[in-house]
Amino acid sequence: MSNNKKRQVMNHDAYPDNYIRGILNSVKSIAMVGASPVNVRPSYFAFKYLAQRGYDMIPVNPGHVGKELLGKPFVASLSDIGRPVDMIDIFRNSSHIMPVVEEALALDPLPKVIWMQLGARDDAAAAKAESVGIKVVMNRCPKIEYGRLSSEISWMGVNSRTLSSKRAPAPTQGMRLSLNRMSVGGGDTAASDRAAKNKTEQS
Amino acid sequence: MSDRLPGFSTLAVHAGAQPDPTTGARATPIYQTTSFVFNDADHAASLFGLQAFGNIYTRIGNPTNAVLEERVAALEGGTAALAVASGHAAQVVVLQQLLQPGDEFIAARKLYGGSINQFTHAFKSFGWNVVWADPDDIASFERAVTPRTKAIFIESIANPAGSITDIEAISTVARKAGMPLIVDNTLASPYLIRPIDHGADIVVHSLTKFLGGHGNSLGGIIVDAGTFDWSTGGKYPMLSEPRPEYHGIRLQETFGNFAFAIACRVLGLRDLGPALSPFNAFMILTGIETLPLRMQRHCDNAKAVAEFLAGHPAVASVSYAGLPSDKYHQLARKYAPKGAGAVFTFSLKGGYDAGVNLVSKLQLFSHLANVGDTRSLVIHPASTTHSQLDDAAKVKSGAGPDVVRLSIGIEDKEDLIADLEQALGA
Numbered sequence: 186m187s188n189n190k191k192r193q194v195m196n197h198d199a200y201p202d203n204y205i206r207g208i209l210n211s212v213k214s215i216a217m218v219g220a221s222p223v224n225v226r227p228s229y230f231a232f233k234y235l236a237q238r239g240y241d242m243i244p245v246n247p248g249h250v251g252k253e254l255l256g257k258p259f260v261a262s263l264s265d266i267g268r269p270v271d272m273i274d275i276f277r278n279s280s281h282i283m284p285v286v287e288e289a290l291a292l293d294p295l296p297k298v299i300w301m302q303l304g305a306r307d308d309a310a311a312a313k314a315e316s317v318g319i320k321v322v323m324n325r326c327p328k329i330e331y332g333r334l335s336s337e338i339s340w341m342g343v344n345s346r347t348l349s350s351k352r353a354p355a356p357t358q359g360m361r362l363s364l365n366r367m368s369v370g371g372g373d374t375a376a377s378d379r380a381a382k383n384k385t386e387q388s
Numbered sequence: 389m390s391d392r393l394p395g396f397s398t399l400a401v402h403a404g405a406q407p408d409p410t411t412g413a414r415a416t417p418i419y420q421t422t423s424f425v426f427n428d429a430d431h432a433a434s435l436f437g438l439q440a441f442g443n444i445y446t447r448i449g450n451p452t453n454a455v456l457e458e459r460v461a462a463l464e465g466g467t468a469a470l471a472v473a474s475g476h477a478a479q480v481v482v483l484q485q486l487l488q489p490g491d492e493f494i495a496a497r498k499l500y501g502g503s504i505n506q507f508t509h510a511f512k513s514f515g516w517n518v519v520w521a522d523p524d525d526i527a528s529f530e531r532a533v534t535p536r537t538k539a540i541f542i543e544s545i546a547n548p549a550g551s552i553t554d555i556e557a558i559s560t561v562a563r564k565a566g567m568p569l570i571v572d573n574t575l576a577s578p579y580l581i582r583p584i585d586h587g588a589d590i591v592v593h594s595l596t597k598f599l600g601g602h603g604n605s606l607g608g609i610i611v612d613a614g615t616f617d618w619s620t621g622g623k624y625p626m627l628s629e630p631r632p633e634y635h636g637i638r639l640q641e642t643f644g645n646f647a648f649a650i651a652c653r654v655l656g657l658r659d660l661g662p663a664l665s666p667f668n669a670f671m672i673l674t675g676i677e678t679l680p681l682r683m684q685r686h687c688d689n690a691k692a693v694a695e696f697l698a699g700h701p702a703v704a705s706v707s708y709a710g711l712p713s714d715k716y717h718q719l720a721r722k723y724a725p726k727g728a729g730a731v732f733t734f735s736l737k738g739g740y741d742a743g744v745n746l747v748s749k750l751q752l753f754s755h756l757a758n759v760g761d762t763r764s765l766v767i768h769p770a771s772t773t774h775s776q777l778d779d780a781a782k783v784k785s786g787a788g789p790d791v792v793r794l795s796i797g798i799e800d801k802e803d804l805i806a807d808l809e810q811a812l813g814a
Contacts, residue, residue, distance in 0.1 A: 225635045227642045230439045303644040326644065332441050339404060340441045340449065342457030342653070343468040343646050348394065352407040372403050372462025373393055376584045377614030377645045384617060 197311060197323050198382045199375075202347070205330050206364050208298050208320060212271035213241055215327075216263060216296075218285050219276030220244035222254050227302070228276040229254075231328040238331060239361045243270060263288045272298040274327060275305060282307035286314055295319060300327060306385055324381060335362035344372050396463065396579065397680045404458030405673075418670045419451045438634060438642070438654060448658050452666040456673050460599070460609050461649075463578040463676075464591050467614030468649035470657060471607060471669060475574060475594025476506055477662035478608035479541075482570060482590055484660065485626045485651045486538045489515030493539045494532045496523040496553060497784055498546035501774035503572070504785065507541075523553045529561045538623070539568050544583050545575035545724070547759070548769045548793040549707040549786035550732035552719035559587025566623070568616045574598070575731050575759065579683040580724045589616040590648065597760025598730075600672040601682050607664050607672050610652050614645030627651050633659075682762070682798055687727025689764075689804060690796040696805045697734050702742070702812045707786065708732040730796040731759045733769070739790045743768050746792060749811035752803060759795035764804055767793050 195204070215235060221228045236242045236255055244254040247261040260266055263273065263285075273289045273296050275282060282301055289296055290313065299314045301307065301323040311321040332338030333345045336353070353363065394402070405416050424443035426432035434440035443449055453471045461469040472478050487493060495507055497520045507518040521528040523542060540562045542553050555571060562569040568589035573581060577598040583591050593599055595607030618627035618640045627647055630636035633655065640647040657663060687710070694708035709720035710728035720728040736742040746766075747755050753766040757773055767773065769787035782788055796804065 224437065224439075225630075225637045230642065233434070233439055304641070329644070336406065337441045339458050340443060340451065340454050341468065341646075342449070342454050342461065342470055342649060344403075344458055344461035344466060346462070348398070348402045349406050350402070352412050353409045355409040372399055372458075373465050374467045374614055374645070376465055377467050380613075380615035380617075381645070 195315065195321065197306070197308065197321070199378045200322065200325070202334065204320075205322065205325070206334055208272070208300075208322065209327065209331055209334065209364055212298055214243065214268075214270045215240050215272045215274050216243040216245050216266055216270045217274045217276060218245045218263070220246050220254055220259070221276075222249055222252065227326070231274070231276075231302075231326060234328040235331070263292060269294050270296055272296055272300055274300045274302065276302045277305060279305050279307050283310045283313075286310040289319075290314065290317065298322070300325070302326060303329070324385075331362070331364065334364040337362060344374060346372050346374065399459070399462045400579075400679050401677050403462035404455040416452055416455045416670060416673055418666050419446075420666050421450075422446050438637060438650075446666065447661055447663040448653060450663075450666045450669070452673075453664055453669040456595075456607075456664075456669045456676075457609065459673065459676060460578075460593070460595075461611055463582075463679075464573070464611045465578075465582050465584045465613075466591065466611035466649075468646035469609050469611045470649050470652045471595070471609045471664045472657060473608060473662040473664050474606050475572070475592065475596065475608040476502065477660075478592040478594075478610045479503065479506060479572075480510075481652050481656035481660060481662070482592060482610055483511065483516055483539070484656050485648065486568070486624060487514075487516045488625070490517075490536065491515075491538045492517045492519050492534060492536045493541055494519050494521050494529055494537060495540075496521060496542040496546065496558075498523050498549070498551055498553075498786055499541075499543055499572070500547040500574075501769065501777065501785065501787065504774075504781075505776055523551070523558070526554065526557045526561065529558055530565075533561075533565045533567075537565065537567060539570055540565075541570045541572070543572045543575065544581045545709075545729045545731070546786075547575060547731065548733050548773070548791070550575070550709055550716075550729050551707070551786065552709045552716040552723055552728065554719055555581075555583055555586040555588060555723065562589070563587070566620070575729050576724060577679060577683055579680050580687070580726055580729060584611070584613040584615070586723065589613050594760075595672045596758070598683060598686070599676055599679060599760075601675040601679065601760060601762060602671070603758055603761035603763065605668040605671040605675075607668050608662075610649065612646050612649035612652075614648075616648070618647060626655055631655065684727065685798040686730035686760075686796055689798065689801045690730040690732065690794075691727065692801040693794065693796055693804055693808065694732060694734075696808065700809075700812055702737055704735045704737045704790070706732070706734040708734075731793065733786060733791045733793045735788070735790040736792065740770070743790060743792045746811050750807055751810075752799065752807040753794070759793075761795065762798050764797035764799060765795040769793050 571583035591611040709716035774787035
């Protein structure tokens with residue numbers, strides 16, 4: 186227990202903005218497990234968006250080895266990447282999370298972050314990753330969170346839950362947007378967080 | 389960069405808005421443009437395919453409208469919102485996402501007369517069948533559920549008599565039946581009641597009323613609470629199934645807890661077309677900045693006027709949930725402790741003729757078919773807003789022939805009472 190003293194227990198029902206902001210500001214390379222070349226799949230949306238925002242994206246999908254996703258060659262598994270990777274973004278159902286996390290825990294060096302997509306949650310897998318110091322995010326989408334913290338998602342009428350009186354730079358195509366807006370939390374979505382929690386507990 | 393949650397008044401001024409990145413303009417600019425330039429072909433394709441955030445055409449989204457949408461979503465505690473041309477348009481767009489022809493929805497009998505007409509006649513022609521229930525009898529909602537029922541629709545504070553609906557009790561019925569609860573929160577505004585906190589899955593508004601607040605701009609809005617799971621059982625195919633309009637995207641899977649708002653935008657607003665003018669969005673946004681101040685004044689004035697009327701010898705009865713003697717007073721204390729709204733009815737001992745006489749003698753109250761204006765308003769529902777209902781339905785909806793409806797403004801209450809006194813006295 187003593188070596189866990191510095192680690193605070195993450196509440197996976199509602200992440201502080203600074204936790205998400207810290208992750209998206211610090212990771213540079215993201216391996217996306219379950220990335221799809223089909224351009225109407227959510228993983229394709231997220232892969233393309235994150236690549237445009239400057240992340241070094243690596244598509245992981247054994248069914249597509251030999252092909253490319255937006256110019257990046259598919260690899261079959263995490264161990265085939267052959268270089269250190271900062272974050273593993275898992276586009277798989279909750280029931281397929283644990284094997285991917287176990288594979289990630291065998292990497293050397295370890296990834297800094299394991300991110301499970303919208304709808305995916307495995308608390309046991311999360312605890313396993315957190316026990317070796319890996320940050321975990323579950324049931325969130327990095328594209329949506331990037332859009333939210335940069336307020337770009339406000340174009341869609343989405344509650345970004347941030348407020349700012351500062352002038353932001355005009356966004357241009359392909360630029361990295363600032364997630365460090367001097368913002369305060371602005372409007373809760375507690376009901377939605379509660380509903381997600383109830384759903385997790387029922388399943 | 390704290391996660392501290394600001395208060396309601398701060399959100400009413402700031403949520404959704406920031407200085408314009410290009411010009412530094414601090415007030416939200418009116419982006420009075422139909423269309424937006426694409427960076428290149430890939431950017432255009434990404435926007436049309438819903439892969440990128442951005443603007444295409446004002447029928448689908450507009451930067452001024454987007455500020456309004458985020459602001460109301462923040463005030464209601466929802467995940468996202470969609471602004472449309474009117475409250476009626478909001479209702480069409482919401483139900484289009486939920487109902488297929490031949491499906492049913494349950495609606496509280498006490499509603500704005502225009503909604504009763506829309507549900508009874510216009511929606512019938514779409515094959516959407518309304519089944520009425522009594523908001524004072526929760527079991528009547530349970531009894532109305534059939535395998536084809538897709539949603540329940542209620543008003544938080546119900547037109548015309550300002551009665552308070554037991555949102556939590558009805559949300560329990562909706563949850564048990566596996567369907568979303570839609571709450572029209574027009575007469576309360578989120579300042580008085582936040583239906584999502586009480587179990588609503590979707591909130592709609594006529595922005596024309598208290599949110600805009602000045603009687604100058606039509607508008608409507610849909611707020612997604614992000615609470616309903618649309619994926620189960622194929623019951624809501626607009627959200628759960630691959631959409632041919634977008635080459636097979638599944639909206640719930642792609643957009644998670646704001647998928648309903650996206651469906652309303654990309655399947656409803658895009659294809660039905662009731663877009664809100666950016667100019668109206670600007671006017672309504674300006675109104676919302678003072679919502680907390682106005683709404684409290686509306687309520688305080690309404691209570692004073694209701695008390696005056698309750699003590700007047702020409703008045704037979706007053707229906708205002710802010711009065712301790714009112715049938716809905718306990719519900720008002722629970723759901724709307726800051727005030728029971730500013731729209732209510734009273735009936736005159738002299739019946740229909742006395743109502744007509746009163747309306748003609750009032751000098752400050754305006755005789756017109758709206759509510760939620762800065763100005764005080766008066767109307768005789770039986771001959772106007774509820775005139776298309778038959779006599780029995782008029783009485784059931786609280787708009788009998790002897791009933792007069794008031795919408796109390798933000799003038800000095802002494803002047804409103806004096807105007808009523810002179811009109812009642814003669």
